[in-house]
Amino acid sequence: MKIAVTSPNAKTISGHAGKCPGYLVFEIENNQIINQKHIKLTKEQVFKNFSGPLSKNPQHPLNGIDAFITQGLGDGLKQRLGKDQIKVYTTEQNDPTEIVNAVIQSFH
DSSP states (O other), rough: OOEEEEEETTSSSOOOOGGGGGEEEEETTTTTTEEEEEOOOOOSSGGGGGOOOOGGTTTSTTTTOOOEESOOOOHHHHHHHHHOEEEEEEEOOOOOOHHHHHHHHHTT
């Protein structure tokens, strides 16, 4: 499982997902985080400037994610992600690892 978290600074969770240029991507196996990397999107890859579903754009760095965590996003982006069966979570928390672990537990 792959979980993407809006995080331009690679330390805290941000809002405005449609404009967010940076993401922490966590890889999960057996309910444990096995890898974490920070991805910087190009201007064209930022959701505000990117059209269509991720599933139809295999070159997009966030293609293949299963869950998406942010402090805020619009209905349009939420619907786009939903069409790809990506679970969307909004949170007021700031710690990416803490919320990812909570999401992992919710899959049980």
